[in-house]
Amino acid sequence: xxxxxxxxxxxxxxxxxxxxxxxxxxxxxxxxxxxxxxxxxxxxxxxxxxxxxxxxxxxxxxxxxxxxxxxxxxxxxxxxxxxxxxxxxxxxxxxxxxxxxxxxxxxxxxxxxxxxxxxxxxxxxxxxxxxxxxxxxxxxxxxxxxxxxxxxxxxxxxxxxxxxxxxxxxxxxxxxxxxxxxxxxxxxxxxxxxxxxxxxxxxxxxxxxxxxxxxxxxxxxxxxxxxxx
Amino acid sequence: xxxxxxxxxxxxxxxxxxxxxxxxxxxxxxxxxxxxxxxxxxxxxxxxxxxxxxxxxxxxxxxxxxxxxxxxxxxxxxxxxxxxxxxxxxxxxxxxxxxxxxxxxxxxxxxxxxxxxxxxxxxxxxxxxxxxxxxxxxxxxxxxxxxxxxxxxxxxxxxxxxxxxxxxxxxxxxxxxxxxxxxxxxxxxxxxxxxxxxxxxxxxxxxxxxxxxxxxxxxxxxxxxxxxx
DNA sequence: CCTCATACCGACCATACGGTATGTTTTCCG
DNA sequence: CGGAAAACATACCGTATGGTCGGTATGAGG
Numbered sequence: 142x143x144x145x146x147x148x149x150x151x152x153x154x155x156x157x158x159x160x161x162x163x164x165x166x167x168x169x170x171x172x173x174x175x176x177x178x179x180x181x182x183x184x185x186x187x188x189x190x191x192x193x194x195x196x197x198x199x200x201x202x203x204x205x206x207x208x209x210x211x212x213x214x215x216x217x218x219x220x221x222x223x224x225x226x227x228x229x230x231x232x233x234x235x236x237x238x239x240x241x242x243x244x245x246x247x248x249x250x251x252x253x254x255x256x257x258x259x260x261x262x263x264x265x266x267x268x269x270x271x272x273x274x275x276x277x278x279x280x281x282x283x284x285x286x287x288x289x290x291x292x293x294x295x296x297x298x299x300x301x302x303x304x305x306x307x308x309x310x311x312x313x314x315x316x317x318x319x320x321x322x323x324x325x326x327x328x329x330x331x332x333x334x335x336x337x338x339x340x341x342x343x344x345x346x347x348x349x350x351x352x353x354x355x356x357x358x359x360x361x362x363x364x365x366x367x368x369x370x
Numbered sequence: 371x372x373x374x375x376x377x378x379x380x381x382x383x384x385x386x387x388x389x390x391x392x393x394x395x396x397x398x399x400x401x402x403x404x405x406x407x408x409x410x411x412x413x414x415x416x417x418x419x420x421x422x423x424x425x426x427x428x429x430x431x432x433x434x435x436x437x438x439x440x441x442x443x444x445x446x447x448x449x450x451x452x453x454x455x456x457x458x459x460x461x462x463x464x465x466x467x468x469x470x471x472x473x474x475x476x477x478x479x480x481x482x483x484x485x486x487x488x489x490x491x492x493x494x495x496x497x498x499x500x501x502x503x504x505x506x507x508x509x510x511x512x513x514x515x516x517x518x519x520x521x522x523x524x525x526x527x528x529x530x531x532x533x534x535x536x537x538x539x540x541x542x543x544x545x546x547x548x549x550x551x552x553x554x555x556x557x558x559x560x561x562x563x564x565x566x567x568x569x570x571x572x573x574x575x576x577x578x579x580x581x582x583x584x585x586x587x588x589x590x591x592x593x594x595x596x597x598x599x
Numbered sequence: 600c601c602t603c604a605t606a607c608c609g610a611c612c613a614t615a616c617g618g619t620a621t622g623t624t625t626t627c628c629g
Numbered sequence: 630c631g632g633a634a635a636a637c638a639t640a641c642c643g644t645a646t647g648g649t650c651g652g653t654a655t656g657a658g659g
Contacts, residue, residue, distance in 0.1 A: 174402040174489065176616065177618085178617090187637070188617090188619095188638085189619095189622095189639070189640095190636070190638070193635085194637095197617080197618080198618090247491070248491075248492055254551070255547050255551075256489075258547065258550055259488055259547060260485075262553070264399055269551065276548065299577075300564065307560065310544070311541060311564075315541055315542065315544025318544070318547075319536060319539065319540050321487055321491035322491065322498065323506065338572075339568040348528075405647080406647060407646075407647090415608095416607070416608050417647095418610095418650090419607050419608070420648095421648065422606065423606085426647080
């Protein structure tokens with residue numbers, strides 16, 4: 142039962158507008174530094190509407206984390222890295238995709254739940270758990286492909302598919318921290334290159350030769366973005 | 371020209387007390403969620419003293435980042451991972467040391483500058499730069515050992531010592547994010563195990579066999595903490 | 600001992616904050 | 630068409646916030 146607002150009838154209902162505003166502002170400034178008034182202003186909504194949809198600022202934080210989980214799930218489900226028939230190639234294509242979507246403005250490529258959870262992990266358990274669900278839920282989507290790749294190649298190791306899936310997320314999060322600190326997205330890309338190298342070493346697959354004429358290695362990054370080069 | 375305070379003369383001067391309080395509180399709650407009053411209360415200092423030493427809350431943030439850089443530099447310089455004669459063993463011992471100092475209370479093992487920089491990277495460039503100096507300065511202390519290890523083993527690669535040094539920090543930061551999200555320090559230890567595995571694969575050194583009777587692999591983690599087992 | 604800069608104290612201020620109370624408008628449904 | 634419920638708007642409240650200001654205590658140098 143949503144309804145266009147009186148002030149900005151063209152921008153959809155107030156709730157989703159508040160959530161998208163929350164994603165943008167919190168990623169840029171953090172949760173605590175983003176005030177309810179800021180959110181209302183950005184969403185073109187009054188304070189009354191805010192507290193009609195969310196019982197508190199913390200409730201907005203929880204909802205924003207869930208909203209983030211939903212939108213990113215849809216985004217990655219539609220991404221082209223699922224195309225290769227070989228599961229290992231899909232995993233490598235995932236890493237290449239993550240690398241490709243690191244934009245020049247780090248805030249844009251930043252992760253809402255990764256930013257929030259560091260701030261609130263001790264003070265707001267509800268938000269923390271919602272962030273955890275987003276991060277580990279996304280990691281879980283990689284687990285099947287990693288596991289299948291292990292089976293395909295008969296790999297028995299002291300690490301599990303779930304553990305490596307989590308490690309991809311750890312590297313992504315750490316890459317963003319360094320990129321923000323150094324104010325340079327290349328730092329994040331560098332980290333993801335190391336992740337790519339690690340996975341290739343685990344599975345003993347060669348990296349592509351950059352200037353090579355022939356095909357000497359696996360190149361799942363070719364379909365990283367799904368866009369024509 | 372420091373001086374014991376009237377209220378708590380036994381706890382050193384107000385400035386350092388404020389800085390240590392800042393490290394504790396900001397790591398737990400984040401920068402924005404930590405008020406000046408909170409800091410003064412924790413440090414046992416009045417507001418007047420605060421703004422005598424720091425022109426603004428932002429200035430405190432910058433000073434806290436520098437303070438963090440100094441204390442961690444001293445801490446890691448005194449750590450036992452520098453002992454092995456082989457530079458690669460020193461690098462592996464560093465990773466083992468980082469793993470060993472992950473305590474059960476994640477907040478204690480958390481990184482001040484990693485937490486702060488995510489919050490303020492866009493809104494407070496001065497704090498961001500101070501955090502960057504701490505992170506990349508620490509990474510730089512690993513560069514010589516990594517470079518020497520590469521030379522020793524005649525490794526020519528598409529990655530540099532500086533890049534791998536930064537990657538260790540990316541993994542550490544990401545490990546902390548996941549540990550906070552999952553409220554489980556084991557997640558951080560898991561990430562550092564992956565980092566250990568990555569470095570061993572890069573340098574083609576075997577991992578130790580956990581239950582093995584003989585010594586079949588390199589075990590720099592034996593001196594991880596420098597404490598008797 | 601006197602002086603002076605500095606360290607520290609404690610009361611105060613303007614404002615921005617999260618949250619509430621109440622009113623108005625739209626939509627659904629019988 | 631009527632009415633109830635939900636969506637949104639507006640004015641307001643108590644408090645916590647970053648920051649200021651005048652004052653006092655302490656140590657160093659002469």
